[in-house]
Amino acid sequence: MSASDSSSSLPVTLDSINPKVIKCEYAVRGEIVNIAQKLQEDLKTNKDSYPFDEIIYCNIGNPQSLGQQPITFFREVLALCSHTALLDESATHGLFSSDSIERAWKILDQIPGKATGAYSHSQGIKGLRDAIAAGIEARDGFPADPNDIFMTDGASPGVHMMMQLLITSEKDGILCPIPQYPLYSASIALHGGTLVPYYLDEASGWGLEISELKKQLEDARSKGITVRALAVINPGNPTGQVLAEENQRDIVNFCKQEGLVLLADEVYQENVYVPDKKFHSFKKVARSMGYGEKDLALVSFQSVSKGYYGECGKRGGYMEVTGFTSDVREQIYKMASVNLCSNISGQILASLIMSPPKPGDDSYESYIAEKDGILSSLARRAKTLEEALNKLEGVTCNRAEGAMYLFPCLHLPQKAIAAAEAEKTAPDNFYCKRLLKATGIVVVPGSGFRQVPGTWHFRCTILPQEDKIPAIVDRLTAFHESFMEEFRD
């Protein structure tokens, strides 16, 4: 590359790009991951470079990269829709389940001209939105309108769209949980708004206290910030808690009273691992309180990347937008239309996860077996890892009630903190780097999600295949013991 950074003769240099771009951070793919990729390259050339033979990526909720298999039925339908000529071949009946063929026909009939290679309506193909609305209705017991559904390339573009809509300047604030999934902080930074933090209470299993919301809201208002929305991630990322229905009612009332848009990140709705908790959508909670369109502006995000399906690479998702006036809705539609539409196979998959095979369908048995197999294995992995973490000296870890992550708290010795400072890095970053270099395990430092100042955490996914979990536990335990040995005060 001939252009050097200091070259001021070029129109675009680091000094002259949008400062909001420089400001935003996204730790899930930050420094630690870059080091990991380098180590992986080294291992390819020399197997004996490090005391481990592979990198184990626990940094990102990307299940299929760690060996999780896709749900067969979904993929059958997608393959048939990708190459529709298959539907005319008799040999297809030998290779595909009969209900996948039926479903592919049904979906193609909903696409004008059966053209899966065409741009669709900017909100997504109407027939697919009908299926999603029906799925929401079946889940919640309250009606859903396909015109409220905006299909997106994964859930993230929906979050961006809402931030774009809500944020004009740094005077506009968005209440976000701390710790939070950094999509929120990054998106707020990119759009030039202010993140108004509310702290989840680690001592009560990452509880969300209304008193904390009120306190932070008032504090922000006293600084001249107009708080526009409240983001809630349920089940929590990175914190893994599942909100109680009672708590959700309080949140709904709070938003209604304070005039806040409720941004409900519900992408982990299928990932609940404990019998004493159940996922309730905010829409269902609001409707069961008797609140309708006029009472609450609510956006619910869903994705094909999580759940038992874990189809991250498809970039499918949707947001259900309720409680907005029609002129605002038109603006959302316009923003969606600038990007033309989301990808069609992602759209098809989003409709499939909301309308999976039913009892009696040809694929039902195998579908249920695959789904239950994945979810029960995730529950076991969550439990094993949580127990192992809690056995470590100076580590406490709340259980993962849902989602895909554990977020243990590290009570680090002063010596370790001093050593981190000497390296000009945050103590949790220091720990995670050490962990990576000693074991090949990639986790994300808590700083990337933000945390109560003075506390240190890391986020670890529960996604490595089950047969690898014991080895991970062993390596992690051995590393932690030697780390404490080295730095114990």
Add this chain to the structure above:
Amino acid sequence: MAIKALDYDTLNENVKKCQYAVRGELYLRASELQKEGKKIIFTNVGNPHALGQKPLTFPRQVVALCQAPFLLDDPNVGMLFPADAIARAKHYLSLTSGGLGAYSDSRGLPGVRKEVAEFIQRRDGYPSDPELIFLTDGASKGVMQILNCVIRGDGDGILVPVPQYPLYSATISLLGGTLVPYYLDESENWGLDVNNLRQSVAQARSQGITVRAMVIINPGNPTGQCLSEANLREILKYCYNEKLVLLGDEVYQQNIYQDERPFISSKKVLMDMGSPFSNGVQLVSFHTVSKGYWGECGQRGGYFEMTNLPPRVVEEIYKVASIALSPNVSAQIFMGLMVSPPKPGDISYDQFARESKGILESLRRRARIMTDGFNSCKNVVCNFTEGAMYSFPQIRLPPGAIQAAKQAGKVPDVFYCLKLLEATGISTVPGSGFGQKEGVFHLRTTILPAEEEMPEIMDSFKKFNDEFMSQVIRRVKKKTEKEKNWRRSQLIKILSPVKCPVTMVEKPEKEEEEECTTPKAEQFRIPQPLECPRAPKPKRRRGGDHSSLVAPTISFQTL
């Protein structure tokens, strides 16, 4: 009840300002009519498969196998798929880490980026670095990422051709930047005159705008022209002298319908020019799977290649890409297939060559039928579609039509296009959605309707147009006199383009609001060259304007 959470007044002003005509009023009306059972010919979006173009077989076979990799283990897979599709599916799956269901590198699969780099190298004869190629969900996402990086506030200007593809105006508006228009010269088959650029830039600078980047669309959308090598050299030299990043929208590079001016990439011309240009001009070029003979719009696949961007800027762009995690993986594979299609000798080669050639040759014939058809109509003149997918005829609306439009509360070309839609079912986009000179009206159609339907479509267009023209002409009193004057004034306008950037004025009338899906109609006005007024400072809801600059807001006619 308490405070309203979000109403129209409290929305981000940049969102409200942003306009996107391709899916505006005309499209919505067409959808309504379709629901009522009327046959609609959608020529508003370059969406070939929606108009019956069949997907190429080979790439669909490969992607179907990648969707259902368990088929690869089935002994009967050979009954449904040719061996080269099976081999290619295995190849692409091996480039992923977990198949189509896993996030890839945020820049796209390294293996596919390598194939893209090899394609660029074959095309241009110069090396290309996969590390400087990012795959995206369609080219639009890439344009947004780059503009987001460039635009700091309304003091930053982006040079955009007028007429332009409204992605640019919409994105610049969303990002709060300033669009600096430069006019393409219709009388020179939409040629790009560098003198024109100079005037636009001088004008913008006199208003305190820092012009940072220039967009070219080659082949042109909606204008269909192919830029010559000499013209590209001039442009690159200009960018070098003025320190502008060049954004080369080259998504129509496969769509060429004449032999005199083949597509030549900006990168190749830049490299041919040698130092100091080849290492001094920053260039980002965009490509997609949505156009060409592929037309795979629904996949949302694209890439951009960066030239001469400093590594640390590339890192920042990577960081922003990483927030979106990764582009969709099946479209990445489509991109891989597009840049490395079957080769002679492969089992699928003959079929692939036959299909792609068939599509391109038919498009070439359709481009001709359409241009000729428009030129046979009363008060319609149309440049030949040298490339891309569109025809952009000028509709010379007589005063009677303009008056009738005014009475209906419509912009004249919107009025015309609505009448056309109601009468014939042909759904077009009015020229005002792309920007055009004041008093000159166009419409954009794609050349994509099926070839066998083309004569009938052009007949029904001609019938409508000629009736429309005679009706409105009849309505005007003293018609001959006025017609003559009008024709003369139009002629002058066409021969001597006003070389001054447009500024926007708020439209005083309110009548738009009843009809429009997007609010606050605003209109172009072309001021006299020496009397360009400073544009009104855009209204701000409240604080938060980071810039003290008074920037002209440029916006496109509401549809």
